[in-house]
Amino acid sequence: MHAWPASEVPALPGKGRDLQIHDTATQGTITLDPGPVARIYVCGITPYDATHIGHAATYNAFDLVQRVWLDNKRQVHYVQNVTDVDDPLLERALRDGQDWTELAERETALFREDMTALRMLPPQHYIGAVEAIPGIVPLVERLRDAGAAYELEGDVYFSVESDPHFGGVSNLDAAAMRLLSAERGGDPDRAGKKNPLDPMLWMAARPGEPSWDGGSLGRGRPGWHIECVAIALDHLGMGFDIQGGGSDLAFPHHEMGASHAQALTGEFPMAKAYVHAGMVALHGEKMSKSKGNLVFVSALRRAGVDPAAIRLALLSHHYRANWEWTDAVLAEAVTRLERWRAAVSRPDGVPADALVEEVREALSRDLDAPAALAAVDRWVELQLASDETDESAPGLVSRTVDALLGVAL
Template identity: 70%
Template sequence: MDAWPTNNPPTLPGRGDTLRLYDTSTGTLVPTPAGSADSGSPARIYVCGITPYDATHIGHAATYTAFDLVQRVWRDAGHEQVRYVQNVTDVDDPLLERANKNGADWQVLALRETALFREDMTALRILPPYRYIGAVEAIPLVVELVERLLDSGAAYHVDEDIYFDVHSDSEFGAVSGLDPALQEKVFAERGGDPDRPGKRHPLDCLLWLAARPGEPSWQTSLGAGRPGWHIECAAIALKYLGSGIDVQGGGSDLAFPHHEMGAAEAQVVTGERPFAKVYAHAGMVALDGEKMSKSKGNLVFVSKLRAAGHEPTAIRLAILAHHYRADWEWFPADLEAAEQRLAKWRAAVSRPDALPADALLATLRERLADDLDTPGALAAVDGWVDAVLASGTFSGAESDSSAPGLVSRAVDALLGVAL
């Protein structure tokens, strides 16, 4: 599956700092990637993608902006090889349910919403993934992984369906840190089937769903059917990145069960632990006091904001005003403030000369390397901009004709904001 066009970040003088990200599994800040920039080893990150039946709301945009920053900070720190992989769950129950509700063909719906997602990612200047893989095209990878799990005894049949025995992984639960009672509650709320008869344990998750009447299926060595949810990402990540990746990313609602299950599946079949050195999770975005979600229908769509004449760069700035791990609520005033901020930044860099910006570049690098502190980074740019706009003309040692260009390149390379 094709991703979207790239926008190559400008090269900045010097080298950025090592990125430290908050790891959900340990509750600590961890340097990423594990290897140095001079080792020649690629920096590897897998980020879970959309189920394309409604794209792209601000919650999506916030998550993918966060992990876009990871790529940018890594590249600025000298990691020339960044391997970012993202999936598209282009066959799954929510997609089929929406298609049936709307009287639409599920494939047409998936293709349309994936195309819209690509347009939004391009507009928001999100760097494209190294590999962009759909669940349908990954079915051979899923089948191979399920067969390996069956051979190891970690998977078993319930009727014609196939389930993963989550406790075949001795470290199951380490990603999210949830206690067993809460695991079962969350599992039921997020697509699990804890009460299905015949399972070894309520938390065991579906690997392969045997063909159902009226639903899409594929004929494979496992029989006719389609993939379960968690196995898709495990199979894609192992194929294109291998085990022991640097970062597994996604929204905080994916920590359990999705990332927990996928990690367990990968760890059991490879024997290598941990599957990811860091599990990084973006916060949830709310609207009208409730988490923005498709089921509630309280969504703000990037495409509709763009159609209303709002510049994508301002939308991105509105997102960057919030720390990626924080839960926050969208208000129209966020976008108004971002548009005002963007206008001031552009006014400052349009000056023929300005205050020196070397210290600003250093601060930007420092703030972003500290768990992607975008509010701190924006405040640093605001400080430079306010000083420039308040000072009139510059002369002598104060003047630096190269500063406006350096600031423009820095916010483009590090924040993805085009001035």
């Protein structure tokens, strides 16, 4: 599966800073030192509706991670999946009378268009669950043969008790895990499971649903968590720098994935940092496909909203914050974009070397994009009121905003 085209990232004078990031597992801020190649895995969409503002906020956060690393003269090895077969996708296709593969392909194509418009840097490997199945089957067989998985009426489950570190990503107690498991695709009440929290690795073929050859597992399709594990281990290996996604993925998805990988390899941890973006609400409730309270990036673009304004609206909130999308949020971003463009359109102006360092410093501190925007705002105020004549300043500010914030002025 192909990703989307990359926008050019301007080179800035000097060098950026090491990234300090909040790690869900340790519940504190850690400083990452990836070496020459930084490795990041971000969980992708289930393509039955794409791309709403909640998605965009999540991918914007991890786009900033890439930009900080690139500014620090590192290469970035970025991997993202597409869950192009799963219950929600099949249910939506059945509801709408569509072929599930056509639905997945159409929504994935729209996601690519939105990511391109928002200037999100693409992954080097963009892998669908279906194309990953040949690599998933052997992992499930290994877990089963090692006693870390078991069969139940043809389905194969992972035993969470096989990983001594289980629970260390989300830091939740068993009662909270059980509630979230039921809400987020698990089946804690199924009779016959060794532990209510045990997640499915391989679902035996169901009538009327797609299935694939699973070798000794029989025909079926993979569970949600093992999909990402197979892709991450294949392309990044263990101990990669960041496992990323929305905060609703900390449990069960990232918790289970970490345990799968650790049980498979005997190594710990799967990722050095588990990084989670906050949720975006609309009309007082978390924006979600199940509730249908969505604002789509593509709809905003069709309405004539500049993608740079959409991106500025996302950047105006800290990536870990839960916040609400409103008309006022977008209007403020549109106004900010107009002022920034007016400021850099002047042929000369206020020196900007200090601004570059302010933006770098803000982003290195747990991706503090609102502080970075405030720094640019201060320069813009001075620029629009000043008669200074630094001919390099407007271009330097424009390149800085593009390189570090992904906003084209």
